[in-house]
Amino acid sequence: MSIAPRTHLATHEVFNQPLPRERLDLWGADAPLRAAVAEAAPEDAAALAAFAAEIGSPEALDDAERAQRVKPELAIFDRGGRRLDEVRFHPGYHAMMTRGAEAGYAARAWDGRPGGHAAHAAMVYLLSQVEPGVCCPLTMTYAAVPALEAGSPALAATWGARAKVAAYDGRSMPGLDKAAVTIGMAMTEKQGGSDVRANTTRAVPEGEAFRLWGHKWFCSAPMSDAFLTLAYLPEDAGGGLTCFLVPRWTPEGERNPIQLQRLKDKLGNHANASSEIEYHGAWAQIVGEPGRGVNAIIEMVHHTRLDAATAPVGFMRRALDEAAWWARGRTAFQRRLADQPLMEAVLGDLALDWIGSLALVMRVARAFDGTSAQDRAFARIAVAIAKYWTNKRCVGVVYEAMEAMGGVGYVEEAPLAMLYREAPLNSIWEGSGNVICLDVLRTLGRAPEAAQALTAELSARRGEDARYDAALAAAAAGLEKPSEGQARWLVERLALLLQASELMRTGDPAAEPFLATRLAGDWGRTAGTLPEGTDAGALAARI
Ligand SMILES: Cc1cc2nc3c(=O)[nH]c(=O)nc-3n(C[C@H](O)[C@H](O)[C@H](O)COP(=O)(O)OP(=O)(O)OC[C@H]3O[C@@H](n4cnc5c(N)ncnc54)[C@H](O)[C@@H]3O)c2cc1C
Structure with a gap:
């Protein structure tokens, strides 16, 4: 039981200040949301109510606030100067990622039951109210699934299948050794973000796979287990801007050379680490046809x-x-x-x-x-x-x-x-x-x-x-x-x-x-x- 704060102070009485809100009723108090869900995803009403109660709880609100206030830190090297290329988050970040992932934020739309995207949208709407930073990696994971399914049945069966699992595993280890993964996106380069054809990142074939060389100016969620990215193929390999999946670890279990340059010092979205990265011969697999990356x-x-x-x-x-x-x-x-x-x-x-x-x-x-x-x-x-x-x-x-x-x-x-x-x-x-x-x-x-x-x-x-x-x-x-x-x-x-x-x-x-x-x-x-x-x-x- 919490003891109420003192209102009788030495110099004045505190009054006419509404109490801070310890718990949010994100579901019961939102009639338009409930009506929309009743029409679009009626099967999900109970689960969404439970998710809303979970993320509106005092514990979740506290996790969210700490994840926003204690910004992620870049760990480029270990003590001995060996490259790590990692980001360290406040535990509140991982707790919010877990809440979102376990509710099915990234997975629900792909489980074959009706109303999946509507239920997903309701989760986006709810979680954005509490901690928008974690929405970024969860959203990219949700959205990577159809790109993999359309572009590569093999990658859909490995990475896509793990992206569809309603769980979060934030450990720094090879993604395919995990039951559930997150997938990010790295398209934007310095010379042009909207105009991705201006990309200069290059892909060099190596057997069945490729090595990528280049710089990406914005890469949010650099601790994702893999990224969808764009790079140019040489003419003799088909040529043109092509889509690739780049895992954070090579198939041999080594750190893929995706070097983190720095974290962006952003206006907001503080819980989410947005970074600049470089591919130094990063191992990658093709998604879709050569030259059909867009x-x-x-x-x-x-x-x-x-x-x-x-x-x-x-x-x-x-x-x-x-x-x-x-x-x-x-x-x-x-x-x-x-x-x-x-x-x-x-x-x-x-x-x-x-x-x-x-x-x-x-x-x-x-x-x-x-x-x-x-x-x-x-x-x-x-x-x-x-x-x-x-x-x-x-x-x-x-x-x-x-x-x-x-x-x-x-x-x-x-x-x-x-x-x-x-x-x-x-x-x-x-x-x-x-x-x-x-x-x-x-x-x-x-x-x-x-x-x-x-x-x-x-x-x-x-x-x-x-x-x-x-x-x-x-x-x-x-x-x-x-x-x-x-x-x-x-x-x-x-x-x-x-x-x-x-x-x-x-x-x-x-x-x-x-x-x-x-x-x-x-x-x-x-x-x-x-x-x-x-x-x-x-x-x-x-x-
Ligand atoms: C916090 C944050 C996180 C991000 N995370 C990622 C990420 O994870 N992965 C990733 O790939 N990118 C990421 N981005 C990058 C983002 O997608 C780009 O900034 C965005 O696509 C715009 O590209 P740009 O910055 O190069 O701007 P530009 O493309 O230079 O555009 C500048 C302005 O010009 C306008 N414009 C462009 N073309 C025209 C035209 N033909 N006519 C009129 N106006 C035009 C645009 O609307 C815009 O207002 C992130 C950005 C931010 C801020």
Whole structure:
């Protein structure tokens, strides 16, 4: 039993400070999540409730905070100057990795039961609220599986099979001697990240395998058991940019020469070690066809994008949850903050972004679970649209939630500072904003089935609301002649339409204010500008 802290102090009485939260109710208090799971992954409801309770427990919150505060350390050499190329983490990091992996964060989508990607997305949303750093290696492990299955049945049977095991083994030892592995990704080089064809890493054939030489400017999770990476083959070996799997240990059980140069000193995402690495003749195996590396790794990128679209929705949810907790427990000018009309307007307006974004990413996850060609086509384009927009909204939502808490929102003990640092990240990796928008244009141009699936989805709600119909007509005009300079405008409109169509489909009461503000334009540039007559209190109460 913990003894309450002293409130009678020598100089003053402590009051009007809501207590810190020792436990989070990430499941029971989140009705939109429960509704989305009931539709998309009903079998998983009990397991997700248990996962939410586990990571919302005081022990997990403490592990997460320590993993974020005690940054990972690079151990390049041992005492005698022999190369280790390892990273040492706080035990809290490993504890959070274990919780995520054992819940099936990386594995559930591949176990053959229905609703796997939706259940996975729900885990991404939940874990992002507590410790986003571990989401990076877990997400890459989840996403490596389809790339291996499409590119190399042999590697799928060895590495892929181990990536699908719902367990975590953080020991530094050969991956194929473990029951469960994690797999990272190393694509980005100094001279070009979005344009991977600018890569200069080279692959030299050696028997059935290859040796890689080159530098990778960003490699998160360098303690992964293996990495998917890109390198150029010489012309006499097929030529072209090719995908490889590089294990951290050679088949002979030696450290593969993947040298860690330094850890990035990042704005946030502190629990996750992002590094610069070099291949000094690192042993590797080919994935997919020679010269078809982008095609091979795009399968991984497609899946990491689902998570990069979903994680910011988790950040929005946690930020709003903290702000609402504060506003409900604090008074200003003799009145509870939560009851003040302007605070209701702010929280109610922000709730629309969270509810709409959650509806959107769970819709996209359902498409990942779908088996029809139309589902696949819709997933391909909708995941990019969702990734663009949920990330763009996230930064502003987290900032407004921070301000709603006043000064305490700005200090490290509130999780708002951590969330604020995380907020821009998912927009940058796996396709930065412009690149994502250009990708949407490319998909519209090259994959007519994706454009048709998107149009079919949006047209299903036509005729139900004049504001929706008008926005749809404007977007349809943009779709006819998409131009690079207008790509952000178009993707933003498509994202808002997809959010609105989901809220309308499910009869969510948020649909009306969402249509009035996000689609009909009665919306200011800051939060709290809902049109007169909106029941902001009812919206805020949903947080
Ligand atoms: C914390 C962190 C961890 C990371 N971890 C990994 C990892 O594990 N593995 C990995 O491979 N990479 C990783 N990355 C790298 C990340 O994927 C790249 O930073 C990202 O792809 C962008 O590449 P770049 O930095 O080279 O920027 P650039 O490609 O130079 O892009 C800069 C800007 O230009 C825009 N732009 C690019 N092309 C166009 C165009 N045609 N028209 C208009 N605008 C354009 C982009 O949208 C972006 O805003 C990580 C990055 C961060 C921040």
